[in-house]
Amino acid sequence: MESGSSSHSSILVVFSKLPINTNTQKHFANNVTIEIPYEKLDLVLEQPVDFESLRANGFDVKKLFQDQGWLGYFDILNGPVYDIFTQEDADKEYNNKVAENPDKNRGKSRAELGLREFTETVIRSGCTGYEVVITQTTIAELLRIPNKGIFKTFTPSSGRKSELVPRIA
Numbered sequence: 001m002e003s004g005s006s007s008h009s010s011i012l013v014v015f016s017k018l019p020i021n022t023n024t025q026k027h028f029a030n031n032v033t034i035e036i037p038y039e040k041l042d043l044v045l046e047q048p049v050d051f052e053s054l055r056a057n058g059f060d061v062k063k064l065f066q067d068q069g070w071l072g073y074f075d076i077l078n079g080p081v082y083d084i085f086t087q088e089d090a091d092k093e094y095n096n097k098v099a100e101n102p103d104k105n106r107g108k109s110r111a112e113l114g115l116r117e118f119t120e121t122v123i124r125s126g127c128t129g130y131e132v133v134i135t136q137t138t139i140a141e142l143l144r145i146p147n148k149g150i151f152k153t154f155t156p157s158s159g160r161k162s163e164l165v166p167r168i169a
């Protein structure tokens with residue numbers, strides 16, 4: 001019995017008739033760029049698992065996951081998507097958390113509610129399972145420039161008269 005199993009595991013499989021193309025460079029184009037105007041780019045906010053889309057396409061699987069108790073996980077996975085997370089979004093996030101259980105949650109800090117502290121506007125995303133957070137601070141650190149500057153707003157008429165116009169133009 002042992003010799004049968006050991007001889008079975010030592011069988012070498014060779015695909016001698018399998019065509020393998022070793023000259024693949026001709027199939028790849030180098031330095032190909034596509035110019036797309038900024039106005040034509042759309043931000044698409046998607047959910048990793050969209051039960052409604054699956055149902056609309058004939059795959060109503062939500063009940064299967066519900067019966068196994070997985071919907072809470074999908075709520076976390078599909079949680080709110082913020083392309084830019086601002087102070088207003090942070091306030092909404094806090095108010096929604098307090099509204100879940102007002103008696104228990106009222107007066108607690110963001111950290112006590114399990115929310116991240118809001119220090120500055122962030123762009124949150126995910127890439128291959130890792131969270132990506134981009135802030136003005138991280139961009140300044142990356143570019144090795146100071147994280148400071150002037151922020152001015154102008155009306156069309158006052159903007160033309162500003163002393164900053166020659167510095168900007």
